[in-house]
Amino acid sequence: MPVAFWRKMLFPFALVFILGLLLTSIKVNALLLGQGWGLLASVIIIIALVMLHWGFEQRRISSREVAVIAMLGTIAAVGRVPFAALPNIQPTTFMVIISGFVFGPRAGFMAGSTAALISNFFLGQGPWTPWQMLAWGLAGTSAGVMGIILPRAGKKVMTVFSLLWGYLFGWIMNLWTWTGFIHPLTWQSFVATCAASFWFDTFHAAGNAVFYLLFGSSFVKILRRYRRKLEVTFLPAVEGK
Numbered sequence: 001m002p003v004a005f006w007r008k009m010l011f012p013f014a015l016v017f018i019l020g021l022l023l024t025s026i027k028v029n030a031l032l033l034g035q036g037w038g039l040l041a042s043v044i045i046i047i048a049l050v051m052l053h054w055g056f057e058q059r060r061i062s063s064r065e066v067a068v069i070a071m072l073g074t075i076a077a078v079g080r081v082p083f084a085a086l087p088n089i090q091p092t093t094f095m096v097i098i099s100g101f102v103f104g105p106r107a108g109f110m111a112g113s114t115a116a117l118i119s120n121f122f123l124g125q126g127p128w129t130p131w132q133m134l135a136w137g138l139a140g141t142s143a144g145v146m147g148i149i150l151p152r153a154g155k156k157v158m159t160v161f162s163l164l165w166g167y168l169f170g171w172i173m174n175l176w177t178w179t180g181f182i183h184p185l186t187w188q189s190f191v192a193t194c195a196a197s198f199w200f201d202t203f204h205a206a207g208n209a210v211f212y213l214l215f216g217s218s219f220v221k222i223l224r225r226y227r228r229k230l231e232v233t234f235l236p237a238v239e240g241k
Contacts, residue, residue, distance in 0.1 A: 041179055045130045049113065052137075056110055068226070069107050072099040073114030076136075080119040088200045089207035092119065093169060096136050097162055097208075098216065100143030101153075102223040108140025128176055135172040139165045155217055162212045166205025170197050 076095035083090040092115050100108020116132035146153060146161060153161075171194060178193045179185065194201075 041175070042127065042130060045134050049130060049133055049137075052109065053113070056106060065107075068103070069099075069110045070114065072096075072103075072107075072111040074118060076111060076115035077118035080115070081122050084123055086203075086207075088166075088170075088204035090204075091207075091211050092136065093139055093165055093204070093208050094162060094211035094216070095219075096140040097143040097158070097165060097212075098219050098223065100140035101147040101158070102220060102227055103144070104147065105141040105144030108142075108144040109137040110140075112136030112138070112140035127180065128173070131173055131176040135169045138172070139169060155213065158216055159209050159212045162208035162216075163205045166203075166208045167201045170194070170201030170204060173197075 072095065076092045076099070079091040079095060096108060096112040096115060099111040103111075113133040113136060116129060116136050120126075120129050120132070142165075143161070146158075150157065174190070174193045174197055177197075178190050182189050182193060
């Protein structure tokens with residue numbers, strides 16, 4: 001495979017490593033300040049988010065690309081606020097998935113994590129914010145990987161993908177609930193936590209699918225058209241005769 005492909009996949013690999021570190025920390029079950037795995041997991045996530053954002057800042061990217069990512073994250077965040085009264089139905093996940101699918105894994109992660117942070121200034125910041133930043137960031141990153149592997153994925157594939165992320169997002173957030181409020185931390189108690197949130201996750205999944213069915217194709221076309229305007233092609237200099 002070309003070198004450009006592996007460069008694009010470095011960011012998803014970094015997130016897989018972070019998830020592996022979180023799972024390993026469950027096995028180790030180290031005690032940090034007497035708080036157990038919940039605090040340790042939150043510390044890992046916060047450090048990972050800081051490092052990932054710092055890595056993004058170190059990249060040589062154009063101001064227009066930064067503006068696009070900021071705009072996508074803001075739109076995804078603002079879209080969450082009017083739907084706050086509905087149980088887990090909001091267009092944020094849908095917007096983050098489309099952002100990653102069109103602009104790539106790194107942009108998808110930045111749009112997702114930014115959307116969580118910005119929207120919580122309106123809906124309330126708390127210890128759940130880093131987990132939401134990670135969850136929506138993972139949604140955007142995985143959509144970016146989908147865009148690399150299956151760039152021509154149609155409406156049906158992306159609708160199912162969006163539906164699945166309704167459940168995946170809920171399971172990631174259940175980890176925060178599980179580590180923060182449930183004792184003892186066993187697989188049985190985690191399954192019970194997921195079962196308790198099943199209908200909320202189902203509303204989230206159904207909302208994602210409906211949003212993509214109604215607006216997905218149009219949004220993808222608009223963003224792809226805008227992405228082409230951002231692309232720069234360097235041609236070799238031709239010496240004059």
